[in-house]
Amino acid sequence: MTTDGQPMNDSTGDDEAKTTDDGSRRTDGRHTKADGGHATTDSEFATPSGAGTDTEDGHGLPPLGSVRRYLVTTNHKDVGVLYIVTALFFLIFGGVLALLMRLQLWTAGQGLLSAGAYNQAVSIHGLIMVFWFLSPFAFGFANYIVPLQIGAKDLAFPRLNALSYWLYAASGLLLGVSFFQGASFAGGWTMYAPLDLPMYTPEVGSTTAILALLLFVVSITVSSVNFLTTMHRMRAEGLTLRRLPLFTWTILLTVWMMLFAFAALLAALMILSSDRLLGTTYFSFTEGGSLLWAHLFWFFGHPEVYIVFFPALGVMAETFQTFTGRRLVGRKWFIASMVLVALQSFGVWMHHMFLTSINLQVKTLFMATTIGISLPFDLMVFSLIYTMIKGRIRFVTPFLFTFGALVLFIVGGITGVFLGAVVLDYEFRGTYWVVAHFHYVMVGGVTALIGGLYYWYPKITGKMYDEFLGKVHFAAYFVGFNLLYFPMFLAWETPRRVFDYPPGLTPWHQLATIGAFVLGASFLLMFYNLTASLFTGEEAGDNPWAYSTTAEWTVPSPPPLENFPGIPSYRSGSIDFLAEDERSAIGSGTAADGGELTDGGVATVSDQATDHAPGHERITDEGEGEDHASIWPLAIGVGAFVLLLGASGFQGASFPDGFAGTFYAGLTGIGALLTGGSLFGLTRERFTGPSGPFGESWPFDGIENVKTGVWIFLASDVVLFGAFIGSYVFIRVAQGWVGWEPVPHDPLPGLVNTYLLLTSSFSVVLAMVAAEKGSKRGVVASLGLTIALGIGFLLNKGIEWQELFHEGLLLSTNVRTSTFFLTTGLHALHVIAGLVIAIYMLTRATRGAYLEDERPIEYFGLYWHFVDIVWLFLFPLFYIL
Amino acid sequence: MASTKLYAAIYVVLFAFATLQVAVEELGFLGEAYWVAFGAIIVLSFLKALVVAGYYQHLRYEPRSLSYLILTGLLAALALTVAASYSIT
Amino acid sequence: MSWFTQLPEPTSLPVQNGIVPRGTMVEVFRQIYFVFLVLGTLVGIVVIGYMCYLAYQYRDAGRGDADGEGGEGGEDGEEVDRPTLGELPTGSGGGRKLFTSLALSAIIVISLIAWTYGTLLFVEGAPSQGEEDFEVDVTGYQFGWEFEYPNGHTTDGVLRVPQGERIDLTVTSRDVWHNFGIPRFKVKSDAIPGQTTESWFTASETGTFQAACYELCGAGHSAMNAEVIVMEPTAFEQWYANTSNTSANATGSGNATEAGANATNATTTGAPNGTTNATGGNSTGNALLGATTTRSA
């Protein structure tokens, strides 16, 4: 529940600050603008260790280069570096596993690794490369570059950004630990059911790996909310969506896809964890458990394909423009194509299931959508190619890599069309053709990102890498890559994830193994080059690349903590840095974009209009004293690690007996305390993030950051519950819809609970009305009523469950009880999370909070009403129909 | 924004709809014409959801973008549910 | 189905019906794959070649900011407008070129897929009427394959089929997700617990071939193979008749497994053809062979 608590916390923590200063401060007129929500006048005093005492950077942040800085930092550039470095570490981890596999494949049959070890290597290699390497690597750049490109000082919620990183790091560590718990997960990165259940993969390490992925998904969800809020709300004046630099565009679309796709994966993994830990029977139910997993997984899985590829496309577009000295040909079509692909990516997933028992009509439909989705890619490829015309192309390392990446992507795309023809897919499925295809596409993407690493290296470090070594790296990389993957097309009849193959194919596999080592060795060159250049590289200067355009090149390398010398604005058609006082004149300057744009044109006007509503009146207290340090994200990461490591020992709804059981139970307890305590610490901490006003905020003008964040989070929660309900519907359809009896014999307890929740929703509304009217008694009473009703809901549910348990209806009894308990249980967890927030707010309210600023109550209400709405569907589905 | 009176009226309507849903079952409509009753119950749920979202979460008074945001999520979930269920029929 | 009748060997049919490839899975695959390969290679070479040409043509050879020598573009052959630092991102023109290329590639891709769709319908379709197919149930388990013949006879790890006959497979699994495939005959089908999938193939040559598992299913996945023995139709008839005999002679219906085990032993040790002695096939076997010989009717 971290994710929903967070956006609120920023503002509730803020209220704490007000109340401890006995509220009188509110009247001194030095309020902050509503944008940014939590920025208050207290901020100058808010730094924990005293601003500027120990650092050149100020704001309590230890100096660059010290380890301590990276433990407490929340600055987007530091977090970006952390992401990049950690992701590269996982590249090595996944790479070593791959080399082990290639060694095994040197000859057909058993070799170096045992069969079980080979399967672990295959599975964890896939998981690491797709999840722990590729996306985080891209998001390292996104963290570092996107705020610079859009003219923001930081992300909207800097602490949540650090939290995303630490949850990612914790999840990666957890995955590593899984190898030491018997064995890690060995069911493939697609984790098909029922092989992913304890009956077939009983090792504790398998559970750990799955929980690690769950934690990773939580991290992604947090950062999706953060990035979307930032990118939509905090753009420089004149930087309307259509004007966004292409890298930022690709990240924007990536994050949108992440928000929805990962919510489906979250549902899948929650159900899987429940099957493993609590003994529910979703994926083991005979009539369709396997297919259910495949649907959930690929509904996420296909968008994931573009999630990992889009950032690479963005890097290609940026570097093609810079190094050809041309603007992108057909830029708006390029963008339109990407939007189309992003939307359509949610409608092609069954092309991964062509060989299953799905019906022919659906196959036809998904064949058509698959072909449809390949066409926009054609356009993008041509657009990149045509951009070279009339260029002044300089073949420096970054361009070599992205040029190479385009070549690889073309090969990957063409071979993908083969797979789109269902008749051919029937043969290629499960063979090295698929392996070769997706490596050309995905590792092609990696190639572009490596180009990005060289491209932005001088910006991030201030030093230039060694160009000669860079070129050698590219040569070795490109040769190694093709030597590794092209023979796989020729040896395509080798079954996938198998270390045995017809002896005739041995030469191809040996070539591939040689290629793998060449490719691996080329990375050693890169690591050497990039490390050595840190110390010996030439000073890079602000902008080492001719014809680069984007804003990150207008600031020093590395950029200062606050990024820009003034407020970035594109009012004049190109970037200017305005002084503080020039900013106030902006409201009327909406013609900067030449009038051809519909989005964002009126942003600032409406922003201010809305924010000047009564009770929201604030004046700008721009940017002084933002905070950059917080230890709590790290603490929560540690807590989550311990908690999930403990939980991995849980199986069939209990801990095992003996020492191991006690050990795991203890860990779970400690982890829960740590996580809860640090969440509380995070909430209590005074922290000031970037505050507005911002230039362009379309389409969320006038909806301040925290509120935008809450809504975006709720949208992902819609998909989470949607996937749970979808699973339920799927299972019912598989079993014949009407033959299904609701688990509770009597809808009455459910009806009572509906009444309770509806009433509690009403009382939250009353609390807000009371706060608006300034009635402290009203706020306290209504919040108290809400809490009482919420507790009543849980009690009623508890009694109902208790009775069902007594009748012998347990979670594990059958798939009917499983869906009932798990879906309504997830809802109950949401209620509990809401109650925790509400109780926290009640204690604040008794001390007079929220009377001046009722927004925290409003935001809590948004969440609470959402939970209410979910119940409005769960009740009929599980009690009546 | 809406007045307390309106909020209260909405509350009453919600209460009534929930009761109605159970009534449909208790009066045996589900047994007689399952799919008609099914449709009625689901429609009632959607109506309730609309009212809560529109007024309690005051989406009616917010920029449309927020409604579209939530609808997008809903659409994704529906696509998954409908297509997956259809694929096995 | 008139063209069918003149042909002696069903498997060597010239498999065209107009332009939609038909025939055995092998033939269908070979034709489609060939066309895709030729076109794919062609497109790949043209596109990548063009890229490399452009990269060479417009390389920065220190010529200054003048136009590239060729200056092939018609519309903006004059001064080239270079991007500048800090500008609002915009694109350059060229939409027409883009859409021409897109249209070209769309035509290629869509017509290719549409073309194969006809074959998909054929492959997925029910066997043409008048044909009696030989049906085998395939069940995957960790880690092996079990085959059940129409007469209830089961074998483990060895699938015997008559040459030239369309074999319909109904595939499922007893535990986790597997995938049954015989690469030589280009047939592949998921084996999913609780689900059945269907596919078919026609073996055009006799001999022993390998079937493998194409979905990761656990530690034994790499070795989860089976033997596919394709027999002369008459030899198969004899063998098959014999198995149904043993099944029938055994103590009722429950003993199929034992019979299966016997048969397996017999086939794995001895030469497949002719060693089993044909003591007169029972009715099932005859009907089947009758179907084989009269399938062109």
Ligand code: HEM
């Ligand atoms: C944007 C770049 C692309 C990426 C990153 C990508 C990635 C992948 C991946 C990871 C798989 C493996 C699924 C598995 O584990 O079985 C896959 C399979 C597939 N890809 Fe792509 N792909 C891309 C482009 C395309 C294109 C352009 C097409 C078609 C026109 C395509 C069609 C397919 C099909 C049909 C499969 C299923 C193969 C099978 O499992 O039988 N892909 N792709």
Ligand SMILES: [Cu+2]
């Ligand atoms: Cu896909």
Ligand SMILES: [Cu+2]
């Ligand atoms: Cu297998």
